[in-house]
Amino acid sequence: MRSAIGRLVAQQLGRASVVVLDPVSGTTLLDVRGSRSRIPASTAKLATAAAALDVLGPDTRLATTAHRDDRTVYLVGGGDPTLVRARGGDPDAGGRPSLTALAEAVAADYGTQTSLTVVYDASAFAGPGLGPGWGASYPRLGVAAPVSALVVDDARVRPGATARVNDPARQAGEVFAALLEAQGLKVRKVRKGELAEGAREIARVESATIADIVQRTLTDSENNFAEALAHLVGGRLLQDPSFSGGARATTQALQALGLDVDGLTLADGSGLSRQNRIPARLLADLLAASVSSTDPELVPMASGLAVAGLTGTLADRFSSAATKAGRGFVHAKTGTLTGVSSLAGTVLDAEGRTLVFAMIDDRVRSLAGVRSTMDVIASTLATCGCD
DSSP states (O other): OIIIIIHHHHHHOTTOEEEEEETTTTEEEEEESTTSEEOOGGGGHHHHHHHHHHHTOTTOEEEEEEEEETTEEEEEOOSOTTOBSSOOOOGGGTOOOBHHHHHHHHHHHHOTTOEEEEEEEOTTSOSOSSOTTOOTTHHHHTSOOOOOSSOSGGGBSSTTOSOBOSOHHHHHHHHHHHHHHHTTOEEEEEEEOOOOTTOEEEEEEEEEEHHHHHHHHHHHTOHHHHHHHHHHHHHHHHSOOSHHHHHHHHHHHHHHTTOOOTTOBOSOSSSOOTTOBEEHHHHHHHHHHHHSSSOGGGHHHHHHSEETTTSGGGTTOSOSTTTGGGTTTEEEEEEEETTEEEEEEEEEOTTSOEEEEEEEESSOSOHHHHHHHHHHHHHHHHHOOOO
């Protein structure tokens, strides 16, 4: 292993952490500064994914509900980040739950020409909308929206746009009101509030399973999906559905899975915060658990990793002569922040073994250069039967 990739690590990733494991035998094939805590960027989503699968359960679905109390209809968010306004198709076949479908069900219950007040309720999540250290420009730039338990169309200012709104719950409430009016109802007011005691549920739409949401989160590095999952974990374990609650609950969940969390410090669930610290060894251990039979609930993590040269955040990578051997064989989660590059995943080697690797460099001078080196290292693992 050292002869195959050791020189690359030493010469081109001199300050980075690199770990390679054989998850079947439990053998550590390479460990270069693997225990050093690093800024992980989006590879932090692996920790969030594991906690969500373990705490929430892979088969759990997230509901957005409508409740009736006389002429007030409540739109209640349950933390589903996948809701869309249009008909989204079957969530179990790659589609998304539809706010239009919810509005149609409400209209069927009320009948047309009824005058209503719409109250939108996002109280399932608490705390600030932007994570520790996040830039105030993130919504405008499309990096992430303020985290909310009620969101539609990824909180984009309009479908297909890059920028996101500053108040996702309000947007969802206003979109819902417009959809009700399109059904023949009259909406006299839209306001923020909480579900009234005694209001009865009249309709709901549900997400795909947590396993499916985790896979989408990892493949495309969906920041708001990851934050919703972390908030939900915080709410379930600690009754604290916030950034801090999600961070503490994720750490607790990983520890309960038997993972060594020494050196782990989390501030959010997406990896956007530069306050996050994760050792590469922990990322490798997480992936090893996902591809082994010891923790079957974590299996969706492995299938959610982007495929080199083909899907998600790796679709436009592994195209050079030095990396083409990894195309299709490397499956990984990427991570990028200013001065940070990371890559953690699995690779099928020349002997048919599945190996696990994790690489983090948080003192990067050339992101393109370090990213290319990491891709070469992963590809080299695919061509060797290294010990």
